[in-house]
Amino acid sequence: MPDLSTEQVITSLSILGNYLSNPSAELEQLVNAAQFNNAWFTAESTQNALFSIGNSLKEEKLKKWLLTYESGLFLQKKSKKVGLILAGNLPLVGFHDIVCVLASGNKALIKLSSQDTKLIPFLLKKLTEIEPAFAGRFEFVERLTDFDAIIATGSNNSSRYFDYYFSKYPHIIRKNRNSVAVLNGSETADDFHELGKDIFWYFGLGCRNVSKLYVPQGYNFTSFFEGIESYKPIINHNKYANNFDYNLTLLLMNKVKYLENHFLMISENSSYSSPIASLHYEFYADETELKTRLATDADLIQCVVSKDGLFQGSLSFGTAQQPELWDYADGIDTMEFLLKI
CATH class of the missing domain: 3.40.309.10 (Aldehyde Dehydrogenase; Chain A, domain 2)
Structure with a gap:
Protein backbone atom coordinates (compact mmCIF):
# COMPACT_ATOMS: atom_id res chain seq x y z
CA MET A 1 0.00 0.00 0.00
CA PRO A 2 1.39 3.43 -0.90
CA ASP A 3 2.21 5.63 2.06
CA LEU A 4 0.02 8.63 2.76
CA SER A 5 1.38 11.55 4.68
CA THR A 6 -0.62 13.04 7.53
CA GLU A 7 -1.20 16.08 5.34
CA GLN A 8 -2.64 13.90 2.55
CA VAL A 9 -4.93 12.14 5.03
CA ILE A 10 -6.17 15.48 6.38
CA THR A 11 -6.79 16.88 2.90
CA SER A 12 -8.66 13.79 1.70
CA LEU A 13 -10.86 13.50 4.78
CA SER A 14 -11.67 17.21 4.77
CA ILE A 15 -12.81 16.95 1.14
CA LEU A 16 -15.04 14.03 2.16
CA GLY A 17 -16.36 16.14 5.04
CA ASN A 18 -17.25 18.95 2.64
CA TYR A 19 -19.05 16.45 0.44
CA LEU A 20 -21.12 15.17 3.37
CA SER A 21 -22.07 18.72 4.25
CA ASN A 22 -23.27 19.23 0.67
CA PRO A 23 -24.44 15.75 -0.39
CA SER A 24 -25.03 14.83 -4.01
CA ALA A 25 -28.35 13.61 -5.39
CA GLU A 26 -26.89 10.08 -5.38
CA LEU A 27 -26.19 10.23 -1.65
CA GLU A 28 -29.58 11.78 -0.93
CA GLN A 29 -31.22 8.92 -2.79
CA LEU A 30 -29.28 6.45 -0.64
CA VAL A 31 -30.33 8.33 2.50
CA ASN A 32 -33.99 8.09 1.52
CA ALA A 33 -33.64 4.39 0.69
CA ALA A 34 -31.92 3.40 3.96
CA GLN A 35 -35.19 3.26 5.88
CA PHE A 36 -36.50 0.48 3.64
CA ASN A 37 -33.73 -1.82 4.88
CA ASN A 38 -33.89 -0.59 8.49
CA ALA A 39 -37.01 1.24 9.64
CA TRP A 40 -35.07 3.05 12.37
CA PHE A 41 -32.83 4.66 9.72
CA THR A 42 -35.24 7.41 8.74
CA ALA A 43 -34.04 10.05 6.32
CA GLU A 44 -33.82 12.51 9.21
CA SER A 45 -31.72 10.13 11.33
CA THR A 46 -29.34 9.38 8.48
CA GLN A 47 -29.04 13.06 7.60
CA ASN A 48 -28.19 13.80 11.24
CA ALA A 49 -25.45 11.18 11.15
CA LEU A 50 -24.02 12.56 7.91
CA PHE A 51 -24.14 16.10 9.30
CA SER A 52 -22.30 15.03 12.44
CA ILE A 53 -19.56 13.25 10.47
CA GLY A 54 -19.25 16.08 7.96
CA ASN A 55 -18.98 18.60 10.77
CA SER A 56 -16.18 16.62 12.42
CA LEU A 57 -14.15 16.21 9.21
CA LYS A 58 -13.19 19.88 8.94
CA GLU A 59 -9.58 20.62 8.06
CA GLU A 60 -8.89 22.52 11.27
CA LYS A 61 -10.44 19.76 13.39
CA LEU A 62 -8.51 17.05 11.56
CA LYS A 63 -5.27 18.94 12.20
CA LYS A 64 -6.12 19.43 15.86
CA TRP A 65 -6.86 15.71 16.14
CA LEU A 66 -4.03 14.09 14.21
CA LEU A 67 -1.22 16.51 14.99
CA THR A 68 -1.55 15.82 18.72
CA TYR A 69 0.08 12.45 18.12
CA GLU A 70 3.82 11.98 17.73
CA SER A 71 4.98 13.57 14.50
CA GLY A 72 5.97 11.06 11.83
CA LEU A 73 4.69 8.04 13.74
CA PHE A 74 2.09 7.36 11.08
CA LEU A 75 4.75 6.78 8.42
CA GLN A 76 7.28 5.01 10.65
CA LYS A 77 4.99 2.23 11.83
CA LYS A 78 4.38 -0.97 9.89
CA SER A 79 0.82 -1.30 8.67
CA LYS A 80 -1.33 -3.79 10.60
CA LYS A 81 -4.62 -5.46 9.74
CA VAL A 82 -7.33 -4.30 12.13
CA GLY A 83 -10.60 -6.18 12.28
CA LEU A 84 -13.66 -4.01 12.85
CA ILE A 85 -16.97 -5.49 14.01
CA LEU A 86 -19.45 -2.67 13.54
CA ALA A 87 -22.72 -2.08 15.34
CA GLY A 88 -25.90 -1.26 13.46
CA ASN A 89 -28.03 0.57 16.00
CA LEU A 90 -27.42 3.97 14.36
CA PRO A 91 -26.65 5.00 10.77
CA LEU A 92 -22.88 5.00 10.12
CA VAL A 93 -22.15 4.31 13.79
CA GLY A 94 -18.83 2.59 13.04
CA PHE A 95 -17.45 5.16 10.64
CA HIS A 96 -15.24 6.84 13.25
CA ASP A 97 -13.40 3.56 13.88
CA ILE A 98 -12.80 3.19 10.15
CA VAL A 99 -11.44 6.73 9.91
CA CYS A 100 -9.12 6.01 12.83
CA VAL A 101 -7.75 2.85 11.18
CA LEU A 102 -7.20 4.58 7.84
CA ALA A 103 -5.67 7.70 9.38
CA SER A 104 -3.27 5.63 11.48
CA GLY A 105 -1.83 3.94 8.39
CA ASN A 106 -3.39 0.54 9.08
CA LYS A 107 -5.72 -1.60 6.98
CA ALA A 108 -9.35 -2.03 8.03
CA LEU A 109 -11.03 -5.43 7.72
CA ILE A 110 -14.65 -4.37 8.04
CA LYS A 111 -17.47 -6.65 9.12
CA LEU A 112 -20.56 -4.58 8.51
CA SER A 113 -23.70 -4.87 10.55
CA SER A 114 -26.57 -6.45 8.61
CA GLN A 115 -28.55 -3.35 9.64
CA ASP A 116 -26.24 -0.93 7.81
CA THR A 117 -24.80 -2.36 4.59
CA LYS A 118 -25.05 0.50 2.08
CA LEU A 119 -24.00 3.79 3.66
CA ILE A 120 -20.46 2.96 4.78
CA PRO A 121 -19.42 1.30 1.47
CA PHE A 122 -20.71 4.35 -0.38
CA LEU A 123 -18.69 6.78 1.75
CA LEU A 124 -15.52 4.71 1.39
CA LYS A 125 -16.05 4.54 -2.36
CA LYS A 126 -16.29 8.32 -2.36
CA LEU A 127 -13.10 8.56 -0.28
CA THR A 128 -11.17 6.42 -2.79
CA GLU A 129 -12.39 8.67 -5.58
CA ILE A 130 -10.90 11.59 -3.67
CA GLU A 131 -7.66 9.73 -2.88
CA PRO A 132 -7.12 6.43 -4.77
CA ALA A 133 -4.36 5.39 -2.34
CA PHE A 134 -7.08 4.53 0.20
CA ALA A 135 -8.39 1.76 -2.05
CA GLY A 136 -6.02 -0.86 -0.63
CA ARG A 137 -6.50 0.21 2.97
CA PHE A 138 -9.87 -1.40 3.64
CA GLU A 139 -11.72 -4.60 2.83
CA PHE A 140 -15.24 -5.77 3.58
CA VAL A 141 -15.35 -9.27 5.02
CA GLU A 142 -18.01 -11.74 6.13
CA ARG A 143 -15.66 -13.45 8.57
CA LEU A 144 -12.61 -12.02 10.29
CA THR A 145 -9.40 -13.97 9.72
CA ASP A 146 -5.72 -13.05 9.50
CA PHE A 147 -5.84 -9.87 11.58
CA ASP A 148 -3.43 -8.27 14.04
CA ALA A 149 -5.90 -6.42 16.28
CA ILE A 150 -9.63 -6.07 16.78
CA ILE A 151 -12.15 -3.35 17.60
CA ALA A 152 -15.59 -4.79 18.29
CA THR A 153 -18.77 -3.01 19.31
CA GLY A 154 -21.84 -4.83 20.57
CA SER A 155 -24.13 -5.58 23.48
CA ASN A 156 -23.11 -6.75 26.93
CA ASN A 157 -23.93 -10.28 25.81
CA SER A 158 -21.90 -10.18 22.60
CA SER A 159 -18.99 -8.51 24.43
CA ARG A 160 -18.51 -11.64 26.53
CA TYR A 161 -18.13 -13.62 23.33
CA PHE A 162 -15.76 -11.03 21.91
CA ASP A 163 -13.65 -11.05 25.10
CA TYR A 164 -13.32 -14.82 24.93
CA TYR A 165 -12.61 -15.10 21.23
CA PHE A 166 -10.29 -12.12 20.80
CA SER A 167 -8.51 -12.05 24.17
CA LYS A 168 -5.15 -13.09 22.70
CA TYR A 169 -5.12 -10.15 20.26
CA PRO A 170 -4.71 -6.44 20.99
CA HIS A 171 -8.32 -5.35 21.26
CA ILE A 172 -10.93 -2.78 22.17
CA ILE A 173 -14.24 -4.36 23.13
CA ARG A 174 -17.17 -2.01 23.64
CA LYS A 175 -20.28 -2.85 25.66
CA ASN A 176 -23.59 -1.15 26.35
CA ARG A 177 -23.36 2.32 27.86
CA PHE A 317 -27.45 20.19 26.03
CA GLY A 318 -27.88 19.26 22.38
CA THR A 319 -24.27 18.23 21.70
CA ALA A 320 -24.17 14.60 22.84
CA GLN A 321 -24.92 13.28 19.35
CA GLN A 322 -22.29 15.43 17.66
CA PRO A 323 -18.98 14.09 19.00
CA GLU A 324 -15.67 15.45 17.79
CA LEU A 325 -12.94 13.21 16.41
CA TRP A 326 -11.20 13.17 19.78
CA ASP A 327 -14.36 12.22 21.69
CA TYR A 328 -13.54 8.53 21.79
CA ALA A 329 -16.17 5.97 22.72
CA ASP A 330 -15.79 4.69 26.29
CA GLY A 331 -12.97 7.20 26.82
CA ILE A 332 -10.44 4.88 25.12
CA ASP A 333 -8.06 6.68 22.75
CA THR A 334 -8.54 4.60 19.59
CA MET A 335 -5.73 6.31 17.69
CA GLU A 336 -3.21 5.70 20.46
CA PHE A 337 -4.26 2.04 20.52
CA LEU A 338 -3.85 1.75 16.74
CA LEU A 339 -0.47 3.48 16.65
CA LYS A 340 0.94 1.17 19.34
CA ILE A 341 -0.14 -2.19 17.86
Whole structure:
Protein backbone atom coordinates (compact mmCIF):
# COMPACT_ATOMS: atom_id res chain seq x y z
CA MET A 1 0.00 0.00 0.00
CA PRO A 2 1.39 3.43 -0.90
CA ASP A 3 2.21 5.63 2.06
CA LEU A 4 0.02 8.63 2.76
CA SER A 5 1.38 11.55 4.68
CA THR A 6 -0.62 13.04 7.53
CA GLU A 7 -1.20 16.08 5.34
CA GLN A 8 -2.64 13.90 2.55
CA VAL A 9 -4.93 12.14 5.03
CA ILE A 10 -6.17 15.48 6.38
CA THR A 11 -6.79 16.88 2.90
CA SER A 12 -8.66 13.79 1.70
CA LEU A 13 -10.86 13.50 4.78
CA SER A 14 -11.67 17.21 4.77
CA ILE A 15 -12.81 16.95 1.14
CA LEU A 16 -15.04 14.03 2.16
CA GLY A 17 -16.36 16.14 5.04
CA ASN A 18 -17.25 18.95 2.64
CA TYR A 19 -19.05 16.45 0.44
CA LEU A 20 -21.12 15.17 3.37
CA SER A 21 -22.07 18.72 4.25
CA ASN A 22 -23.27 19.23 0.67
CA PRO A 23 -24.44 15.75 -0.39
CA SER A 24 -25.03 14.83 -4.01
CA ALA A 25 -28.35 13.61 -5.39
CA GLU A 26 -26.89 10.08 -5.38
CA LEU A 27 -26.19 10.23 -1.65
CA GLU A 28 -29.58 11.78 -0.93
CA GLN A 29 -31.22 8.92 -2.79
CA LEU A 30 -29.28 6.45 -0.64
CA VAL A 31 -30.33 8.33 2.50
CA ASN A 32 -33.99 8.09 1.52
CA ALA A 33 -33.64 4.39 0.69
CA ALA A 34 -31.92 3.40 3.96
CA GLN A 35 -35.19 3.26 5.88
CA PHE A 36 -36.50 0.48 3.64
CA ASN A 37 -33.73 -1.82 4.88
CA ASN A 38 -33.89 -0.59 8.49
CA ALA A 39 -37.01 1.24 9.64
CA TRP A 40 -35.07 3.05 12.37
CA PHE A 41 -32.83 4.66 9.72
CA THR A 42 -35.24 7.41 8.74
CA ALA A 43 -34.04 10.05 6.32
CA GLU A 44 -33.82 12.51 9.21
CA SER A 45 -31.72 10.13 11.33
CA THR A 46 -29.34 9.38 8.48
CA GLN A 47 -29.04 13.06 7.60
CA ASN A 48 -28.19 13.80 11.24
CA ALA A 49 -25.45 11.18 11.15
CA LEU A 50 -24.02 12.56 7.91
CA PHE A 51 -24.14 16.10 9.30
CA SER A 52 -22.30 15.03 12.44
CA ILE A 53 -19.56 13.25 10.47
CA GLY A 54 -19.25 16.08 7.96
CA ASN A 55 -18.98 18.60 10.77
CA SER A 56 -16.18 16.62 12.42
CA LEU A 57 -14.15 16.21 9.21
CA LYS A 58 -13.19 19.88 8.94
CA GLU A 59 -9.58 20.62 8.06
CA GLU A 60 -8.89 22.52 11.27
CA LYS A 61 -10.44 19.76 13.39
CA LEU A 62 -8.51 17.05 11.56
CA LYS A 63 -5.27 18.94 12.20
CA LYS A 64 -6.12 19.43 15.86
CA TRP A 65 -6.86 15.71 16.14
CA LEU A 66 -4.03 14.09 14.21
CA LEU A 67 -1.22 16.51 14.99
CA THR A 68 -1.55 15.82 18.72
CA TYR A 69 0.08 12.45 18.12
CA GLU A 70 3.82 11.98 17.73
CA SER A 71 4.98 13.57 14.50
CA GLY A 72 5.97 11.06 11.83
CA LEU A 73 4.69 8.04 13.74
CA PHE A 74 2.09 7.36 11.08
CA LEU A 75 4.75 6.78 8.42
CA GLN A 76 7.28 5.01 10.65
CA LYS A 77 4.99 2.23 11.83
CA LYS A 78 4.38 -0.97 9.89
CA SER A 79 0.82 -1.30 8.67
CA LYS A 80 -1.33 -3.79 10.60
CA LYS A 81 -4.62 -5.46 9.74
CA VAL A 82 -7.33 -4.30 12.13
CA GLY A 83 -10.60 -6.18 12.28
CA LEU A 84 -13.66 -4.01 12.85
CA ILE A 85 -16.97 -5.49 14.01
CA LEU A 86 -19.45 -2.67 13.54
CA ALA A 87 -22.72 -2.08 15.34
CA GLY A 88 -25.90 -1.26 13.46
CA ASN A 89 -28.03 0.57 16.00
CA LEU A 90 -27.42 3.97 14.36
CA PRO A 91 -26.65 5.00 10.77
CA LEU A 92 -22.88 5.00 10.12
CA VAL A 93 -22.15 4.31 13.79
CA GLY A 94 -18.83 2.59 13.04
CA PHE A 95 -17.45 5.16 10.64
CA HIS A 96 -15.24 6.84 13.25
CA ASP A 97 -13.40 3.56 13.88
CA ILE A 98 -12.80 3.19 10.15
CA VAL A 99 -11.44 6.73 9.91
CA CYS A 100 -9.12 6.01 12.83
CA VAL A 101 -7.75 2.85 11.18
CA LEU A 102 -7.20 4.58 7.84
CA ALA A 103 -5.67 7.70 9.38
CA SER A 104 -3.27 5.63 11.48
CA GLY A 105 -1.83 3.94 8.39
CA ASN A 106 -3.39 0.54 9.08
CA LYS A 107 -5.72 -1.60 6.98
CA ALA A 108 -9.35 -2.03 8.03
CA LEU A 109 -11.03 -5.43 7.72
CA ILE A 110 -14.65 -4.37 8.04
CA LYS A 111 -17.47 -6.65 9.12
CA LEU A 112 -20.56 -4.58 8.51
CA SER A 113 -23.70 -4.87 10.55
CA SER A 114 -26.57 -6.45 8.61
CA GLN A 115 -28.55 -3.35 9.64
CA ASP A 116 -26.24 -0.93 7.81
CA THR A 117 -24.80 -2.36 4.59
CA LYS A 118 -25.05 0.50 2.08
CA LEU A 119 -24.00 3.79 3.66
CA ILE A 120 -20.46 2.96 4.78
CA PRO A 121 -19.42 1.30 1.47
CA PHE A 122 -20.71 4.35 -0.38
CA LEU A 123 -18.69 6.78 1.75
CA LEU A 124 -15.52 4.71 1.39
CA LYS A 125 -16.05 4.54 -2.36
CA LYS A 126 -16.29 8.32 -2.36
CA LEU A 127 -13.10 8.56 -0.28
CA THR A 128 -11.17 6.42 -2.79
CA GLU A 129 -12.39 8.67 -5.58
CA ILE A 130 -10.90 11.59 -3.67
CA GLU A 131 -7.66 9.73 -2.88
CA PRO A 132 -7.12 6.43 -4.77
CA ALA A 133 -4.36 5.39 -2.34
CA PHE A 134 -7.08 4.53 0.20
CA ALA A 135 -8.39 1.76 -2.05
CA GLY A 136 -6.02 -0.86 -0.63
CA ARG A 137 -6.50 0.21 2.97
CA PHE A 138 -9.87 -1.40 3.64
CA GLU A 139 -11.72 -4.60 2.83
CA PHE A 140 -15.24 -5.77 3.58
CA VAL A 141 -15.35 -9.27 5.02
CA GLU A 142 -18.01 -11.74 6.13
CA ARG A 143 -15.66 -13.45 8.57
CA LEU A 144 -12.61 -12.02 10.29
CA THR A 145 -9.40 -13.97 9.72
CA ASP A 146 -5.72 -13.05 9.50
CA PHE A 147 -5.84 -9.87 11.58
CA ASP A 148 -3.43 -8.27 14.04
CA ALA A 149 -5.90 -6.42 16.28
CA ILE A 150 -9.63 -6.07 16.78
CA ILE A 151 -12.15 -3.35 17.60
CA ALA A 152 -15.59 -4.79 18.29
CA THR A 153 -18.77 -3.01 19.31
CA GLY A 154 -21.84 -4.83 20.57
CA SER A 155 -24.13 -5.58 23.48
CA ASN A 156 -23.11 -6.75 26.93
CA ASN A 157 -23.93 -10.28 25.81
CA SER A 158 -21.90 -10.18 22.60
CA SER A 159 -18.99 -8.51 24.43
CA ARG A 160 -18.51 -11.64 26.53
CA TYR A 161 -18.13 -13.62 23.33
CA PHE A 162 -15.76 -11.03 21.91
CA ASP A 163 -13.65 -11.05 25.10
CA TYR A 164 -13.32 -14.82 24.93
CA TYR A 165 -12.61 -15.10 21.23
CA PHE A 166 -10.29 -12.12 20.80
CA SER A 167 -8.51 -12.05 24.17
CA LYS A 168 -5.15 -13.09 22.70
CA TYR A 169 -5.12 -10.15 20.26
CA PRO A 170 -4.71 -6.44 20.99
CA HIS A 171 -8.32 -5.35 21.26
CA ILE A 172 -10.93 -2.78 22.17
CA ILE A 173 -14.24 -4.36 23.13
CA ARG A 174 -17.17 -2.01 23.64
CA LYS A 175 -20.28 -2.85 25.66
CA ASN A 176 -23.59 -1.15 26.35
CA ARG A 177 -23.36 2.32 27.86
CA ASN A 178 -25.89 5.04 28.50
CA SER A 179 -25.85 8.81 28.85
CA VAL A 180 -27.42 10.99 31.52
CA ALA A 181 -28.59 14.58 31.93
CA VAL A 182 -28.21 16.59 35.11
CA LEU A 183 -30.89 19.23 35.68
CA ASN A 184 -30.63 21.96 38.32
CA GLY A 185 -34.03 23.65 37.99
CA SER A 186 -32.82 26.75 36.14
CA GLU A 187 -33.37 25.31 32.64
CA THR A 188 -35.38 27.28 30.09
CA ALA A 189 -37.66 26.08 27.31
CA ASP A 190 -34.75 26.50 24.87
CA ASP A 191 -32.54 24.36 27.12
CA PHE A 192 -35.10 21.57 27.12
CA HIS A 193 -35.48 21.80 23.35
CA GLU A 194 -31.72 21.25 23.02
CA LEU A 195 -31.85 18.41 25.53
CA GLY A 196 -34.51 16.87 23.32
CA LYS A 197 -31.85 16.29 20.66
CA ASP A 198 -29.87 14.22 23.15
CA ILE A 199 -32.99 12.24 24.04
CA PHE A 200 -34.83 11.78 20.75
CA TRP A 201 -32.25 11.79 17.96
CA TYR A 202 -31.96 8.24 16.59
CA PHE A 203 -35.03 7.35 18.70
CA GLY A 204 -32.87 6.94 21.80
CA LEU A 205 -31.05 3.90 20.38
CA GLY A 206 -27.47 5.14 20.81
CA CYS A 207 -25.09 5.04 23.75
CA ARG A 208 -24.86 8.83 23.56
CA ASN A 209 -28.62 9.20 23.90
CA VAL A 210 -29.77 10.44 27.29
CA SER A 211 -31.68 7.63 29.00
CA LYS A 212 -31.74 9.02 32.54
CA LEU A 213 -32.32 12.36 34.25
CA TYR A 214 -30.90 13.47 37.58
CA VAL A 215 -33.14 16.13 39.06
CA PRO A 216 -33.16 18.11 42.36
CA GLN A 217 -35.30 16.90 45.23
CA GLY A 218 -38.96 17.82 44.71
CA TYR A 219 -38.43 18.64 41.03
CA ASN A 220 -41.54 19.52 39.00
CA PHE A 221 -41.42 18.05 35.48
CA THR A 222 -44.01 20.41 33.96
CA SER A 223 -41.41 22.71 32.34
CA PHE A 224 -39.48 19.71 31.04
CA PHE A 225 -42.52 18.27 29.27
CA GLU A 226 -43.45 21.68 27.87
CA GLY A 227 -39.91 22.21 26.58
CA ILE A 228 -39.81 18.94 24.61
CA GLU A 229 -43.29 19.28 23.10
CA SER A 230 -41.84 20.01 19.65
CA TYR A 231 -40.61 16.39 19.46
CA LYS A 232 -44.17 15.04 19.58
CA PRO A 233 -44.13 13.93 15.88
CA ILE A 234 -41.74 11.12 16.87
CA ILE A 235 -44.79 9.12 17.96
CA ASN A 236 -45.83 8.93 14.30
CA HIS A 237 -42.98 6.49 13.71
CA ASN A 238 -44.55 3.04 13.83
CA LYS A 239 -41.77 1.16 15.63
CA TYR A 240 -41.34 3.95 18.18
CA ALA A 241 -45.11 4.05 18.81
CA ASN A 242 -45.21 0.28 19.28
CA ASN A 243 -42.42 0.53 21.86
CA PHE A 244 -44.23 3.37 23.62
CA ASP A 245 -47.43 1.34 23.91
CA TYR A 246 -45.62 -1.81 25.00
CA ASN A 247 -43.47 -0.16 27.66
CA LEU A 248 -46.39 1.90 28.97
CA THR A 249 -48.35 -1.32 29.35
CA LEU A 250 -45.51 -2.84 31.39
CA LEU A 251 -45.52 0.14 33.74
CA LEU A 252 -49.27 -0.19 34.19
CA MET A 253 -49.15 -3.94 34.76
CA ASN A 254 -46.34 -3.61 37.28
CA LYS A 255 -48.11 -0.69 38.98
CA VAL A 256 -45.07 1.57 38.57
CA LYS A 257 -45.68 5.30 39.08
CA TYR A 258 -44.92 7.30 35.96
CA LEU A 259 -45.51 10.55 34.08
CA GLU A 260 -46.10 10.75 30.33
CA ASN A 261 -47.04 13.18 27.59
CA HIS A 262 -48.28 10.75 24.90
CA PHE A 263 -44.82 10.27 23.34
CA LEU A 264 -42.43 9.90 26.29
CA MET A 265 -42.85 8.32 29.71
CA ILE A 266 -40.62 8.85 32.75
CA SER A 267 -40.39 6.82 35.93
CA GLU A 268 -38.19 6.86 39.01
CA ASN A 269 -35.56 4.15 38.64
CA SER A 270 -31.91 3.76 39.66
CA SER A 271 -30.96 2.03 36.38
CA TYR A 272 -29.11 4.00 33.70
CA SER A 273 -30.67 1.99 30.89
CA SER A 274 -34.29 2.77 30.00
CA PRO A 275 -36.53 1.23 27.31
CA ILE A 276 -37.29 3.01 24.04
CA ALA A 277 -39.76 5.91 24.45
CA SER A 278 -39.02 6.22 28.14
CA LEU A 279 -36.58 7.84 30.55
CA HIS A 280 -35.58 6.98 34.07
CA TYR A 281 -35.05 9.70 36.65
CA GLU A 282 -33.53 9.93 40.07
CA PHE A 283 -33.50 12.73 42.63
CA TYR A 284 -30.30 14.16 44.06
CA ALA A 285 -29.83 16.34 47.12
CA ASP A 286 -26.17 17.29 46.85
CA GLU A 287 -24.25 18.05 43.64
CA THR A 288 -20.92 16.93 45.10
CA GLU A 289 -22.37 13.56 46.03
CA LEU A 290 -23.84 13.23 42.54
CA LYS A 291 -20.43 13.90 40.97
CA THR A 292 -18.96 11.14 43.14
CA ARG A 293 -21.75 8.77 42.12
CA LEU A 294 -21.25 9.41 38.42
CA ALA A 295 -17.48 9.05 38.76
CA THR A 296 -17.97 5.71 40.48
CA ASP A 297 -20.25 4.56 37.66
CA ALA A 298 -18.04 5.94 34.88
CA ASP A 299 -17.77 2.52 33.19
CA LEU A 300 -21.54 2.53 32.66
CA ILE A 301 -21.83 6.06 31.31
CA GLN A 302 -20.93 7.32 27.84
CA CYS A 303 -21.44 11.02 28.47
CA VAL A 304 -23.17 13.51 30.77
CA VAL A 305 -25.02 16.63 29.59
CA SER A 306 -26.13 19.68 31.55
CA LYS A 307 -27.18 23.31 31.05
CA ASP A 308 -24.27 25.04 29.28
CA GLY A 309 -22.07 22.09 30.26
CA LEU A 310 -21.58 23.64 33.69
CA PHE A 311 -21.86 20.36 35.61
CA GLN A 312 -18.30 19.06 36.00
CA GLY A 313 -17.17 16.94 33.05
CA SER A 314 -20.41 17.40 31.13
CA LEU A 315 -21.38 18.52 27.64
CA SER A 316 -23.89 21.22 26.83
CA PHE A 317 -27.45 20.19 26.03
CA GLY A 318 -27.88 19.26 22.38
CA THR A 319 -24.27 18.23 21.70
CA ALA A 320 -24.17 14.60 22.84
CA GLN A 321 -24.92 13.28 19.35
CA GLN A 322 -22.29 15.43 17.66
CA PRO A 323 -18.98 14.09 19.00
CA GLU A 324 -15.67 15.45 17.79
CA LEU A 325 -12.94 13.21 16.41
CA TRP A 326 -11.20 13.17 19.78
CA ASP A 327 -14.36 12.22 21.69
CA TYR A 328 -13.54 8.53 21.79
CA ALA A 329 -16.17 5.97 22.72
CA ASP A 330 -15.79 4.69 26.29
CA GLY A 331 -12.97 7.20 26.82
CA ILE A 332 -10.44 4.88 25.12
CA ASP A 333 -8.06 6.68 22.75
CA THR A 334 -8.54 4.60 19.59
CA MET A 335 -5.73 6.31 17.69
CA GLU A 336 -3.21 5.70 20.46
CA PHE A 337 -4.26 2.04 20.52
CA LEU A 338 -3.85 1.75 16.74
CA LEU A 339 -0.47 3.48 16.65
CA LYS A 340 0.94 1.17 19.34
CA ILE A 341 -0.14 -2.19 17.86
